[in-house]
Amino acid sequence: DVKVTQSSRYLVKRTGEKVFLECVQDMDHENMFWYRQDPGLGLRLIYFSYDVKMKEKGDIPEGYSVSREKKERFSLILESASTNQTSMYLCASSLSREGDEQYFGPGTRLTVT
Amino acid sequence: GENVEQHPSTLSVQEGDSAVIKCTYSDSASNYFPWYKQELGKRPQLIIDIRSNVGEKKDQRIAVTLNKTAKHFSLHITETQPEDSAVYFCAAIGGGADGLTFGKGTHLIIQP
Numbered sequence: 001d002v003k004v005t006q007s008s009r010y011l012v013k014r015t016g017e018k019v020f021l022e023c024v025q026d027m028d029h030e031n032m033f034w035y036r037q038d039p040g041l042g043l044r045l046i047y048f049s050y051d052v053k054m055k056e057k058g059d060i061p062e063g064y065s066v067s068r069e070k071k072e073r074f075s076l077i078l079e080s081a082s083t084n085q086t087s088m089y090l091c092a093s094s095l096s097r098e099g100d101e102q103y104f105g106p107g108t109r110l111t112v113t
Numbered sequence: 114g115e116n117v118e119q120h121p122s123t124l125s126v127q128e129g130d131s132a133v134i135k136c137t138y139s140d141s142a143s144n145y146f147p148w149y150k151q152e153l154g155k156r157p158q159l160i161i162d163i164r165s166n167v168g169e170k171k172d173q174r175i176a177v178t179l180n181k182t183a184k185h186f187s188l189h190i191t192e193t194q195p196e197d198s199a200v201y202f203c204a205a206i207g208g209g210a211d212g213l214t215f216g217k218g219t220h221l222i223i224q225p
Contacts, residue, residue, distance in 0.1 A: 033212060040122075042202060042217040043157070058212055059114065090156065099145025099164065099206045102213065104156040 003027070004105040006091055012111045019078040021108050023091030031097055032074035034058075034066065037088040037107070049074055050097055081112045115140040115207035119216025127224050132193055134219045136203035137185040145206040146179060146186045147213070152199045160201075161188070190221075198223045 007022035023032065031050050035043040035058075045058030047066040055066050063085060067075045074093075078085055088109050092102040116139040126132045138146075147162035163170045163177045163186065170177050174193075179186040190197055200220050204213040 035215075040217060042119075043215040045212045045214070048212045056212075059214070099147075099162075101147070101159045101162070104158070106156055 004091060004093055004103050006089075006105040006108050008108050009106060010109045010111075012113065013078075013081050014113055015082060017078075017081050017112075019081050019110065019112075021076040021078075021089055021091075021110070023074045023076070023093075023105055024072055025074075025093040025103070026072065027093065027095070027103070028071065029093040029095050029103075030071075031094045031100075032068065033092040033094075033102065034064075034074065034076045035090045035092065036060070037090055043090065046076065081110075083112050086110060086112045115143060115205055115214040117203060117205050117214050117216045119203050119219060121219060122217065123220045123222070125222040125224055126193055128193055128195065130193055132188075132190045132197070132221055134188045134201055134203070134221070135185060136187070136205075136216050137183075138205040138214075139184065140205070140207045141181075141184065143205040143207050146177070147204050148177060148188050149202045149204065149215075150199045151202065151218075157202060193221075193223050195223050195225065197221060 004025045033048040034046040049068045065077045090107045091105040094100045094102045119136045144165040149157040150160045151157040176189040200218045203216040
């Protein structure tokens with residue numbers, strides 16, 4: 001049974017702070033993804049990674065960066081948090097690159113004040 | 114990149130009736146079309162998917178149809194039940210395999 005975990009369920013940060021969101025999967029999946037979910041906008045892809053130390057920009061990468069030093073761990077970094085980054089952040093992983101089920105984590109509700 | 118449009122944004126049906134959610138996509142090279150269900154406060158979970166070499170797929174009360182010529186695909190739920198109430202997202206993976214692009218979601222409400 002695939003398990004994807006995220007470091008925090010709820011997080012409150014101040015404008016300008018550096019924020020780290022961590023995601024860990026235990027199924028040896030090659031691919032990992034970060035999305036943000038906002039009401040009425042669905043899920044939007046921020047960054048994804050197909051291998052260790054590899055990263056690719058998604059649809060809305062501005063203001064974010066990522067790190068993947070180990071296969072099971074994918075981190076999302078907000079270099080200088082802003083209020084428009086208040087959102088639900090979802091991590092996901094999948095086995096293959098060409099279209100496969102993505103398993104999502106429980107999400108982190110980030111509020112930037 | 115890929116663009117996915119989903120309609121309607123809200124759908125209310127009587128318990129036992131059928132529900133249909135429709136999506137269109139823009140990239141003719143897209144080849145994988147999953148549907149995810151997200152219950153309130155929970156993570157999205159895959160309920161059914163279809164690949165571009167297939168026109169229809171069924172799994173009990175759920176079916177997905179794909180029209181590659183028209184670039185649209187639909188989710189059909191028959192004999193709806195209260196536990197079908199959720200937000201449903203369609204998605205497509207573009208020809209460049211650049212990750213999934215999701216529709217904006219449909220809030221399905223099952224009226225008792």
